[in-house]
Amino acid sequence: MKKTILSGMRPTGELHLGNLYGALKNWVKLQQDDSYERFYFVADWHALTTGFDASEEIPQKTLNMVIDWLAFGLDEEKNTIFVQSLVKEHAELFLLLSMITPVGWLERVPSYKDQIAQLGKAKTSNYGFLGYPVLMAADIIIYKAHLVPVGLDQVAHLEFTRELVRHFNHLVGRDVFIEPQPLLTEVPKILGLDGRKMSKSYDNAIYLSDSEEETQKKIRVMFTDPRRKRKTDPGVAEECGVFMLHKIFTPKDKQEEIKDACSKAQIGCVECKRLLVKNLNEALSPIRENRNRLLNDKDTVKQILIDGSKKASQKAKETMEEVRDAIFSNSRLG
Template identity: 85%
Template sequence: MKKIVLSGMRPTGILHLGNLYGALSNWIELQNKDYERFYFVADWHALTTGFSNSTDIPQNTINMVVDWLAFGLDAEKNTLFVQSLVKEHAELFLLLSMITPVSWLERVPSYKDQIAQLGKSKTSNYGFLGYPVLMAADIIIYKAHYVPVGLDQVAHLEFTRELVRHFNHTVEKEVFIEPQPLLTEVPKILGLDGRKMSKSYDNAIYLSDTEEETAKKIKVMFTDPRRKRKSDPGVAKDCGVFMLHKIFTDKQKQNEIEKACSQATIGCVECKKMLIENLNNALKPIREKRNELLQKKDYVKEILIEGSKKASLKAKETMEEVRDAIFSKGRLG
């Protein structure tokens, strides 16, 4: 049997370059390797901090999956599905929550960080506290061997591995396997203001942006702070504009730009003009595909419905094993 790869995204709407050239580019690279692949819309996860905006989730789901397909994710090679259409995720989440110590949840690396960023009004619910358990259920219900992550996300996956060990020990049976991180190199992409590109920071370039909107954003993008004047030498690797050149500009030209920046023979305005042209040229066919798919929303919905049916078959098989392990003779008398 092929080994299984699984990952998901929360449906926050249209995707920006950080999403596209981070996680999604890795998904697309993996689709040409010998794995069985499951990629899902994590709509229940979106509720943990955004329940008041739940009515946006259906449209956000379509917009996000349209971006997946336009960017090159192949629905024929991958199983694309919606978390909430596979009810077994919720059942496994419930059963795992019965054996998960609260102290484990409170020490998850992002728990306190998210509370600080989002405030207690959005994070004082059980769903937020228990989201790592739901995340674990999402992964292990498909007996996923690998989860593609960046190095900074390995600690999050370790919670799932620890919970697998705890469950197997509790039921005295090897029901689940421990998923391994499939380490992938994620290109560093800064937003317009020099911080990490993020929708929440309002500093992102979106696939849905027009060529004119993209050009306008690039023109005001932060560059190397050392270059207050054109005659000031800079360090290209510290510049958000050059980080995009590393994706959208050919290697020879990258080297020329890096050298010219360090020698102050090129200004930031000229550098940005080259990026605007290269970026828009690269995104043009993707944007055209996106616009085409937006006219075929029923087709996108059908992909997700069929994918969810396929995912359900796998999830149902796993849940039969789980119920047998928990409720088999000798466990409840």
Template identity: 70%
Template structure:
């Protein structure tokens, strides 16, 4: 069976953009492939080394969201990156063959510096994170990595690393991972920008129904609709984008028509979304509360054991890579 690998940085509780983007895709893949999904806590340090005290709690909150939403630890290997130390050793090995100039040309490098500032991106770990990402992928001999089109350049970096290493040792030590292209639904936050924790515009799985009501009531809608009688362009409205997920197709199409010809107002549209969203999330939120209140210790124990399983797989690949470089004297 082909292998899929993906990870998430532990930034805390997941919002609807995380859930119905990456995580829903993970769940769809777990029945088709051998999947390794991990908490990318070392990656969190690349831009958040001053906030390391938050990582433990953020990790637990994120794993609880994974499980509540439907990720099945019986079908996938869930692990924490820092508990599988082979990642770090392969990262070190790969860093020896990676030119600094190549890292400085990674598309997101300058963008992140501009966005986050030099004080958060002046560390070596930030410069080298694409090499760590490559180690994460190839240490499990992943055949596929689920990505959006905008992430293809990052995966191509990994493929180049593989080719460089294989050329150096004159053998196929690693396989080149292929992209598993995924179309993630576009989800806007309450302020009309992309939903993001950093923007403070997110709706979380952990939110109560009352909090969700208040957030949706304040959501930006189509700016063309100043009055109810103004026709709208629903596909540019964040509320309508959420209807695409939480409202059945027939009603969704009716809302689109009604918004376009101004026979429905934004308040009515929001009220329908509130009802449908809370109805769909209610059983998931109940599962989340149960896990939060009753299963924390069990979840921690299970993720530690699963990380040991991942480590056994990673160790085999690492030892083969070291032997390809150093020969047998380390064995």
């Protein structure tokens, strides 16, 4: 029997290089292994937990994000690509799991207080925000997912799901769900234009939707090694956001040349950026072509999501039959 992999993203619209080479590149790599069944979804209900006031934007953002997925190489023939809200069973399992989840567990989730501090109480004073880890757990276990691709910093979030699985199975007296394991992935460090982590919220990102000219303008103003105030100052390439992109888009042998020349002040930041722009635009060119083609064929993209959601729903329905039987035929709960 194939193992199941599941992952998803909130619909934020067009994706930037951090999204593409952080999570999506790994998704595309995993689709080459036929020993897995893979589910990738748009977490549009999750987007409502902090963005209900902008809910009208979600459909278009969903479409734009999935277009970037497909343009980058995620294959709808090899993966089930779907929308969370089109599979209503997620909501039913979320409701049932909410009945057994201690509030204290939710308040201990690592990102809970951080998100409140970052987003403010106005956006986070709702039950949906407090309970989002339960919805996240439902998303994963409804497909009996064995593996969830995550970075090391996200393992704690997955542990909540594992704990909830143990709690549910204990209460109903049978192993309805399996404990999902983290599939640790190496996430390349990608800095934005201002030297901070590349993020849409920081307005420092380079997007797949950017033209060659827009990409060139952004790279031109990108922060470099702060030690290099003059061209004659030696630099430390590993601490430079521009070189971090070279490590993705520039051939290995050329990377070493640039690194060595930077450390000896034999190359200036302007020249370093010029080389990056050339390599970056060459790498993104076929992906941009795919993206433009899909933008002119949105009906096909919508149909991919409809078909994928129907397939996901079949799997979810089977799980929910087990869940209802486990809960309502159990004398300790009924």
